[in-house]
Structures are given as structure tokens and as C-alpha cells.
Amino acid sequence: MSHKINPSMSLVKPEANNLSTKQKISISLGIIGFFILILALLNTNFPNKGLFLTIALGLISVGTILFANDAYLTKLEGIKNDGVWFKSISSRGTLGWIAGIILTLFYIVLYFFEELLGQGVNGAANTGLISLFDPFSLLLSGRPASQWFVYGTLYTVAILIFGYKFMLKYRHNRYQQLRTASVMFFQLGFAFLIPEFMARLNESPDYNLPYYDLKSMWPLNYYLFDGWSLDGLLSSGNIGLALLIFGVVSIFVISPILTYKYGKRWYCSWVCGCGGLAETAGDSFRQLSSKKLSAWKLERWLIHTVLVFSVIMTVAMIYTYLGSDPNKFWLTKGTFLISAGAFLTLIFVLAMAFKRHELGTDARYGAIGYFIIIALLLTIHFLGTTTEVFFINSGNLRSAYGFYIGAIFSGVVGTGFYPILGNRVWCRFGCPMAAILGFQQRMFSKFRITTNGGQCISCGNCSTYCEMGIDVRSYAQKGENIVRSSCVGCGVCSAVCPRGVLKLENDSLKGRINSKEILLGNDVDLMDLINHK
Amino acid sequence: MEHIVIIGNGISGVTAARHIRKLSDKKITIVSSETDYFFSRTALMYVFMGHLTFEHTQPYENWFWKKNRINLKKGYVKNIDTTSKMLHFAKGDSLQYDKLIIATGSKPNKFGWPGQDLDGVMGMYHKQDLENLETYAPNNKICKRAVIVGGGLIGIELAEMLNSRNIPVTFLVRENSFWNMVLPKGESEMINRHIKNHHIDLRLGVNLKEIKANESGKVKSIVITETEEEIPCDVVGLTAGVSPNIDFIKESNIEIGRGIKVNHYLETNIPDVYAIGDCAEQHEPIGNRRPIEAVWYTGRMMGETVAQTICGNRIAYKPGHWFNSAKFLDIEYQTYGWVFANPKENHEHFHWKHEDDTKCITVEYNSNTKEFIGINTFGIRMRHEVFDRWLSDKKDIDFVMNHLSEANFDPEFYSTFEEDILSSYSFQLQTA
Numbered sequence: 014m015s016h017k018i019n020p021s022m023s024l025v026k027p028e029a030n031n032l033s034t035k036q037k038i039s040i041s042l043g044i045i046g047f048f049i050l051i052l053a054l055l056n057t058n059f060p061n062k063g064l065f066l067t068i069a070l071g072l073i074s075v076g077t078i079l080f081a082n083d084a085y086l087t088k089l090e091g092i093k094n095d096g097v098w099f100k101s102i103s104s105r106g107t108l109g110w111i112a113g114i115i116l117t118l119f120y121i122v123l124y125f126f127e128e129l130l131g132q133g134v135n136g137a138a139n140t141g142l143i144s145l146f147d148p149f150s151l152l153l154s155g156r157p158a159s160q161w162f163v164y165g166t167l168y169t170v171a172i173l174i175f176g177y178k179f180m181l182k183y184r185h186n187r188y189q190q191l192r193t194a195s196v197m198f199f200q201l202g203f204a205f206l207i208p209e210f211m212a213r214l215n216e217s218p219d220y221n222l223p224y225y226d227l228k229s230m231w232p233l234n235y236y237l238f239d240g241w242s243l244d245g246l247l248s249s250g251n252i253g254l255a256l257l258i259f260g261v262v263s264i265f266v267i268s269p270i271l272t273y274k275y276g277k278r279w280y281c282s283w284v285c286g287c288g289g290l291a292e293t294a295g296d297s298f299r300q301l302s303s304k305k306l307s308a309w310k311l312e313r314w315l316i317h318t319v320l321v322f323s324v325i326m327t328v329a330m331i332y333t334y335l336g337s338d339p340n341k342f343w344l345t346k347g348t349f350l351i352s353a354g355a356f357l358t359l360i361f362v363l364a365m366a367f368k369r370h371e372l373g374t375d376a377r378y379g380a381i382g383y384f385i386i387i388a389l390l391l392t393i394h395f396l397g398t399t400t401e402v403f404f405i406n407s408g409n410l411r412s413a414y415g416f417y418i419g420a421i422f423s424g425v426v427g428t429g430f431y432p433i434l435g436n437r438v439w440c441r442f443g444c445p446m447a448a449i450l451g452f453q454q455r456m457f458s459k460f461r462i463t464t465n466g467g468q469c470i471s472c473g474n475c476s477t478y479c480e481m482g483i484d485v486r487s488y489a490q491k492g493e494n495i496v497r498s499s500c501v502g503c504g505v506c507s508a509v510c511p512r513g514v515l516k517l518e519n520d521s522l523k524g525r526i527n528s529k530e531i532l533l534g535n536d537v538d539l540m541d542l543i544n545h546k
Numbered sequence: 547m548e549h550i551v552i553i554g555n556g557i558s559g560v561t562a563a564r565h566i567r568k569l570s571d572k573k574i575t576i577v578s579s580e581t582d583y584f585f586s587r588t589a590l591m592y593v594f595m596g597h598l599t600f601e602h603t604q605p606y607e608n609w610f611w612k613k614n615r616i617n618l619k620k621g622y623v624k625n626i627d628t629t630s631k632m633l634h635f636a637k638g639d640s641l642q643y644d645k646l647i648i649a650t651g652s653k654p655n656k657f658g659w660p661g662q663d664l665d666g667v668m669g670m671y672h673k674q675d676l677e678n679l680e681t682y683a684p685n686n687k688i689c690k691r692a693v694i695v696g697g698g699l700i701g702i703e704l705a706e707m708l709n710s711r712n713i714p715v716t717f718l719v720r721e722n723s724f725w726n727m728v729l730p731k732g733e734s735e736m737i738n739r740h741i742k743n744h745h746i747d748l749r750l751g752v753n754l755k756e757i758k759a760n761e762s763g764k765v766k767s768i769v770i771t772e773t774e775e776e777i778p779c780d781v782v783g784l785t786a787g788v789s790p791n792i793d794f795i796k797e798s799n800i801e802i803g804r805g806i807k808v809n810h811y812l813e814t815n816i817p818d819v820y821a822i823g824d825c826a827e828q829h830e831p832i833g834n835r836r837p838i839e840a841v842w843y844t845g846r847m848m849g850e851t852v853a854q855t856i857c858g859n860r861i862a863y864k865p866g867h868w869f870n871s872a873k874f875l876d877i878e879y880q881t882y883g884w885v886f887a888n889p890k891e892n893h894e895h896f897h898w899k900h901e902d903d904t905k906c907i908t909v910e911y912n913s914n915t916k917e918f919i920g921i922n923t924f925g926i927r928m929r930h931e932v933f934d935r936w937l938s939d940k941k942d943i944d945f946v947m948n949h950l951s952e953a954n955f956d957p958e959f960y961s962t963f964e965e966d967i968l969s970s971y972s973f974q975l976q977t978a
Contacts (some may be wrong), residue, residue: 037924089875095597098596098597098598137645185876187958187961188957198702305607411587465931465955466931467843467930468843468871469607471557471586472588473589473592473603473604474592477598477602487605513871516927517957518958530568532846533866534847534866534867535930536851536862536865537938
């Protein structure tokens with residue numbers, strides 16, 4: 014029998030991993046909760062919507078919590094990956110595919126057919142699933158629910174309950190617990206509650222604040238520099254202006270400093286909502302990411318293409334915005350374009366001057382990317398009008414980005430395909446924010462994963478459980494530290510290592526990348542001879 | 547072009563091949579009867595436990611070998627004709643070599659127990675053993691109990707494997723405490739308790755008398771020598787150590803003892819024939835090392851070394867400070883330098899154990915000179931590089947105990963125990 018069909022090599026599927034009675038009851042509770050949501054989706058008109066929403070979300074949460082308690086608290090502390098590749102849900106089995114298809118369909122409906130969820134159009138009252146969330150939304154923001162409120166609530170609940178599960182799974186590991194508590198906090202507070210409360214401010218005519226998740230940075234929140242967003246912020250007094258300044262400062266000042274000190278993990282594994290969902294609800298799928306060299310090549314082309322796209326799209330949006338009313342702002346569209354080009358040139362020159370030897374062949378790709386951007390900026394400058402860049406309406410460019418990247422890539426593929434491609438598809442192949450932070454991490458950061466001398470036994474646990482598809486073992490078995498732009502610093506490679514070989518650390522820049530041929534433990538003269546050649 | 551043939555595609559042989567390729571353009575062929583591609587033997591347990599698939603245990607993608615011009619041949623070498631420099635395979639074909647590296651590893655020990663070759667009796671070493679285990683112990687309905695014979699590193703791994711599928715395990719250990727010919731008393735006893743906490747039926751100080759068969763020739767029970775107790779079981783794991791896998795060499799002119807006899811240059815008595823890894827036996831042991839070292843790391847080092855010799859830079863196998871690692875169920879173990887089960891002459895042990903009974907260290911030192919000899923650490927990760935340096939610098943135990951935090955390799959935010967260890971050490975000095 015081929016290993017592809019039956020990875021465990023077993024003739025009889027291991028039945029010892031069957032669910033316990035408590036786990037079956039827990040799952041039943043969760044299914045009842047989901048059933049209420051589905052009834053609402055099918056336009057069942059519940060009498061007391063607040064109560065039924067509470068029951069539905071309550072059952073889902075209690076089910077997940079009880080399941081986690083039984084799965085982990087009945088065992089001693091330690092690595093809990095028994096049977097991962099035997100379970101249908103976590104090994105691309107039937108359940109995995111079903112879950113993938115349901116999630117994908119959900120995202121398609123969410124992004125493109127919100128009326129199916131019951132979104133009221135043209136001021137009509139919500140119906141169906143969305144109306145079930147109306148009382149909760151009214152309580153928080155004073156507005157009726159929208160499909161995004163429904164999504165935000167489910168998203169937050171998922172991070173909280175699966176975060177709890179993750180913390181039990183790693184209850185011997187303080188790093189895992191702290192960063193999970195952190196993403197739970199940022200999702201609940203920054204992404205969910207604060208924006209809802211900010212909407213309360215808009216009840217006053219002085220405020221017109223757009224949805225603003227304080228922790229979400231450009232270019233992840235690519236809509237920050239949209240006309241409606243800028244209009245909203247600029248017409249909301251000091252708070253609006255402060256938010257806009259915070260948005261700019263966070264990407265240009267705060268994030269480079271934190272990434273220098275701690276690596277991009279400070280964001281991707283401790284703060285970010287996309288990362289938060291991936292690390293909690295997506296944890297069961299981390300082993301599905303491809304570790305092939307070909308996947309790495311694809312990753313580098315895709316993610317940097319998205320980055321270039323997002324930079325151009327944003328520049329075009331601001332350019333058009335500034336051009337729409339030339340006398341309104343101190344910044345003119347021409348000055349803006351030149352500054353953007355100059356800033357990119359500065360970064361390019363610095364990287365080439367100081368890091369050329371580290372970059373090797375990647376320098377060529379960096380140069381290609383840079384010149385494409387500059388060429389496009391020049392095109393905007395010479396051919397752009399106040400409303401059009403590249404002879405198309407810049408709004409269309411923005412719509413295309415929102416459609417292909419924002420909706421299809423980050424939502425439908427990024428999360429819908431969790432059970433098929435792993436839990437960090439978006440973060441790995443698409444997120445332009447991850448690309449920027451990754452560039453900083455690779456070029457200028459104290460962060461690395463240290464390999465412990467010669468202790469690696471090449472078992473492959475680290476690579477298998479790397480959600481970003483990094484072949485961690487290929488470095489560890491050479492005694493080499495792992496310095497990769499894609500590493501989000503989740504720390505799971507270090508956790509699952511059976512021999513204590515890997516440690517996430519912030520240390521000096523010197524000796525961060527330490528290629529070795531002969532590993533520690535062998536003849537000292539030989540090591541000197543080969544490693545210092 | 548010189549043809550280098552390597553028998554065995556384990557860590558030793560593959561490391562040798564990779565380094566020869568880096569250093570030269572020689573033609574390289576790796577022969578194996580076990581698998582098509584190199585895999586990490588130490589990871590087999592994780593395949594059975596469902597942490598990994600077998601493909602995950604292969605450190606290199608399949609294109610790697612062709613790209614690096616390393617030929618792979620699947621076949622079982624029946625004998626070696628060193629006069630004509632020819633390998634003869636079981637299937638009748640043969641292969642000419644210019645230089646031969648034997649890296650055939652080990653095989654599980656069998657001590658002539660009655661019933662040791664019955665169906666359902668197996669070692670845990672080769673990929674075929676794993677497939678065997680899948681047949682006889684896929685779950686706890688087909689395998690209602692397994693008995694493991696032999697309390698070493700493979701024995702406890704096999705216990706963990708079976709435990710992961712909720713198969714009840716009886717673990718027979720000849721010694722009166724787990725692995726106590728290697729581990730000092732405090733550590734060994736801590737592991738005894740940890741094994742029992744995992745609901746494994748650990749029997750200390752007992753020997754296997756015989757394995758009994760049912761009518762179809764499959765194992766049905768075992769009998770313990772000391773008590774005559776008969777334990778019904780469906781699988782018996784024989785994990786009483788390993789010995790060099792060299793049966794096919796006995797007919798050749800290559801000198802063997804327990805393993806293939808080699809000098810410090812890893813050369814056998816026959817020119818152009820080398821032996822590395824588990825199957826090699828040093829004429830003269832190096833330092834405190836055993837003449838046969840069946841350890842992943844030493845196999846790798848011998849591979850690194852022999853590649854130099856074959857490519858014209860003849861150097862001796864000269865391993866540095868001893869180190870090793872293992873994992874006992876949930877407890878990780880690392881060792882640097884030498885810690886003996888009982889302190890050597892003029893040596894003493896300092897032992898510290900955490901109250902949660904999953905962390906401890908033992909430091910061996912010279913009681914006259916205070917020189918630091920080695921450390922065993924359980925449940926606390928330590929830095930290889932730091933201990934290697936301290937051993938080279940011949941630091942004394944006071945220095946090591948006062949600087950222990952520099953060697954800590956636990957993940958960030960973990961509780962640290964250096965202060966506790968130091969105060970325990972100081973207290974012990976005062977009362978000594």
C-alpha cells in the first residue's frame with residue numbers, strides 16, 4: 014500500500030485515537046450551537062434573538078472548552094501530537110476536505126453574497142443570521158449588525174476558545190501561553206471592542222471615524238489610505254488626526270524598532286489577528302504546509318508581487334486623493350510621488366550597500382522589484398491624471414486589490430484552505446505586511462532561532478510543525494542558526510524538538526548567520542579547518 | 547573516475563557521501579537494502595505515534611541525490627570480494643568499487659531466548675520493524691498487551707510508541723532501576739517514577755525466561771524467570787541493546803571482532819576499505835569512549851572524518867568532548883562530558899532535583915582538583931557550545947555552578963532554576 018494513501022503504513026486505521034465519551038458530548042454541544050446559527054441562516058425568526066445568540070455562541074464555546082479539557086488535562090504535560098497524521102481532520106482526510114469546502118463557501122458568501130446571510134440592503138432591516146446578531150451589535154455600537162460584525166464576532170470567539178485549547182495543549186510552555194494570551198487580548202480589545210466603541214463616537218456630528226483596528230498596520234489594512242478612510246479620519250477632529258498619524262508612525266517607526274529588537278514575531282505571533290486565528294483555530298493544520306523547495310520559491314515570488322501591488326495601489330490612491338483637491342493639503346501629489354520614490358531608493362541603496370553579500374542572488378530579485386516600482390511610479394507621474402493611473406481609474410486598481418488580495422487571497426484561500434494547505438497560507442504567500450517585516454527581520458534584527466551545537470538528530474518534527482513551511486531541520490542538522498524572513502517566531506519548532514536543539518533568541522547581529530560544514534563535537538582542528546576556510 | 551561505494555544509507559554513510567561530494571568529483575554510490583532514501587532512524591517512533599509521516603523523516607527531498615550525483619542502489623550485499631574489489635548482491639548482480647565504506651549500522655540483540663523468532667516478536671530498529679509493529683500492534687483491540695524486554699533508550703521509546711495508541715505495556719528491565727548502568731541513581735529513579743506515571747507496568751530486576759506461542763506460531767505470552775509469572779501478550783519488543791550488523795562480512799577477509807575492526811583512521815585491515823558508524827569497532831578505544839559507539843552523533847562525526855581521508859586529507863577520527871541526548875517520554879535528557887552511574891575514583895557527584903520530579907541535574911567533578919568532568923541534565927535544556935568550551939577550558943565546578951545560567955537553553959519565559967541549584971550546591975558544600 015502506498016504511503017501517500019495511508020501515511021501511517023497501518024493496515025488497520027489506529028482506533029486508539031477514537032474520541033472519548035466526554036469529547037463526543039462536547040462536540041454535540043458545539044453542533045447544537047452551530048445548528049441554531051444555521052436555523053437563523055435559514056430565516057428562522059427567533060423570538061428573543063439576544064438569548065438565542067448567547068445560547069448558540071455559549072454552546073460552541075462550552076463544547077470547545079470541555080473538549081480541550083478532556084483532551085489535554087487528563088494527560089501529563091508534554092507534546093500532544095499523537096495521532097495528528099491519523100485523524101481525518103488534520104491529515105487532509107475526508108473531514109479535512111469537508112471543513113475546507115465549508116469554510117471556503119462561507120468566505121465566498123461573506124465577501125460576495127452578504128444578502129444570503131441576511132444583510133439588509135438600502136436601509137432595510139437585517140434578516141436571517143445577521144439579524145440574530147443585531148441585539149449584540151446594538152449593545153456595543155448602537156448600530157444594527159452587518160456581515161462584518163457577524164464575522165468579527167465569530168472570528169473573536171474562535172480565537173478565544175481555540176486560544177484556550179492551545180494554552181492547555183502547551184501548558185508546559187510559558188512562551189506559547191503568553192503569546193496566545195497576547196493574541197487573544199489584541200483580538201478582543203483592539204480588533205473587536207475598541208472599534209465598536211469608536212463607532213459610538215460617531216453618534217456625535219463631530220466624528221466620522223471609519224472602522225479602525227489600532228493594531229492593524231498598513232499594508233495589511235490596505236484601506237487606511239482610501240479616500241473614504243482619509244476623509245473620515247480628517248473630519249473627526251484630533252482623534253481622527255491622531256489615528257492617522259499613529260497609522261503612519263506604526264509602520265515607519267514603531268514596527269522597525271520592535272522588529273529590530275524582537276523579530277517580526279512581535280507582530281505576527283503576538284499581535285496580529287490573521288496570525289491569531291492561524292495560531293489558535295488553525296493550530297490543528299500547521300503540519301499541512303508544504304516544505305518543498307519549490308513551495309519556498311513560489312512563496313517568494315507571490316508575497317513580493319503582492320507587496321509591489323499594494324505599494325503601487327496605495328500610492329495611486331493617495332496620489333488621486335491629493336489630486337482631487339490640490340489646494341486642500343500642504344502635500345501635493347507631485348511631492349508625494351517624489352518622496353515615495355526617494356524613500357524606496359534610500360532603502361534599496363542601504364540594503365545594497367550593507368547587506369549585498371548576505372543577499373547573494375536575492376539581490377537581483379530585490380533590484381528587479383525596486384526598478385518595477387520606480388518605473389510604475391514614473392508612469393503614474395507622467396501619464397497619470399487626477400483620476401486615472403495606468404489609464405484606469407485608480408479606484409478600480411483599489412477595487413482589484415480589494416477583490417483579489419483582500420477577499421480572495423486573504424479570506425477565501427487564506428482561511429478557507431486551512432485544512433488543505435495549512436494555517437498560514439495568507440501569512441506565507443500573500444501578506445504584504447509580513448513581506449515588509451520579513452525584509453526587516455532578514456536584514457536588520459537581533460532575532461534568530463539558535464541551533465544547539467551538534468545535538469540535532471534530523472527527526473523532522475521541527476520542519477513538519479513549522480506552519481510557514483520552513484525546512485527548519487535543513488538548518489538545524491548543519492548546526493546553523495535559522496534566520497529566515499518568513500519565520501513568524503511561533504516557537505513551535507523549539508517546543509516539539511525532542512532533543513532541545515532550537516531556541517528563539519534576541520542576541521547581537523554579529524554571528525547571527527553561522528554556516529557550518531563540520532558540527533560541534535568533532536575534532537577541533539577539523540572544525541577549524543573546514544568551517545573557517 | 548574513482549568509484550566510492552558506501553554500504554548503508556544511514557546518517558554515517560550519507561554524511562560521508564555528502565562530504566565526499568563537497569570535496570571532490572568522485573563517483574559515489576550508496577547501497578541499501580532497507581529503504582530507497584535516507585531517513586532519520588531516530589524518528590521512526592514518531593511515524594508510529596502519528597506525529598510524522600514516513601516522508602517527513604527523510605531529511606532531503608528525493609531530487610537531492612540526483613542533483614548531487616549520488617547514485618542510490620537498493621540491494622542486499624551478500625559478500626564482499628576484497629581481492630577483486632567487488633560487491634556481490636543477493637539477487638546475483640555485482641558492483642565494482644575503488645574504495646569501500648561500510649556503514650551498515652546495528653541490529654537488535656537477541657540472547658537466545660526460547661521463542662525469540664515467533665511472529666509478533668520484534669526489535670525496533672529498522673523500517674521493517676516498524677512495519678511489523680503496525681501489523682501486530684495497530685491498536686489495543688488487536689494488541690491487548692505488549693511486553694518490552696530490555697530497559698534502554700529504544701525500550702523506553704517503544705513503550706512511548708505503544709502508549710500513544712493506548713496499548714497496555716509491561717516493561718521488563720533486568721537492572722533494578724531503569725538504565726542505571728549509565729544514569730546515576732537519582733536520575734534513574736526519577737525516570738522509574740515518570741514511566742509509572744504514564745501507566746506503564748514497569749518491572750524492575752526481572753529477566754525474560756521464555757516466549758510462548760499459540761497454535762498458529764504467534765506469541766501468546768511470556769514468562770518471567772524470577773517469579774515464573776506468565777503474562778499474556780500479543781507483541782514482544784526485544785530492546786536489549788544492539789550489536790554491529792556485520793553478518794555478511796564474516797566470509798570476507800575483513801577483520802572483525804564484535805564489529806569491523808578499524809584503526810583511528812577508520813581504516814580496516816584491507817586497504818581501501820573503511821568502516822564507520824555503529825558497525826565499526828576501534829582497536830583502541832578513544833578516551834572514555836567505548837570501542838563501538840552506536841550513537842547518531844558519533845556516526846555523523848565518523849562520516850565527516852572519513853570523507854576527508856578519502857579525499858586525500860588523511861586524518862584520524864578524533865571526537866571532541868562527549869555529548870548525547872535522549873527523551874524519556876516527556877522528559878528531555880542531555881549530557882555533556884562524562885557523568886558515570888557511580889563517580890569514578892577521586893570523583894564526586896552533585897545532584898539536584900526539582901520538587902516536581904521532572905527536572906534534575908547531576909554534575910561529576912574531581913574532588914581533589916574540583917575540575918568539572920561532566921553534567922547530565924533532565925528537563926532543562928543546556929547549551930552544547932558553552933559546555934564544550936567549559937570542558938576545553940577545564941573549568942572547576944564552582945565556576946560552572948556560578949555560571950550555569952549562561953548555559954541555559956530553555957525557551958524564553960521559562961522558569962529558571964540556577965539560583966535554586968546554586969544554593970543547593972552551596973548548602974551541600976557547607977554540610978559536606
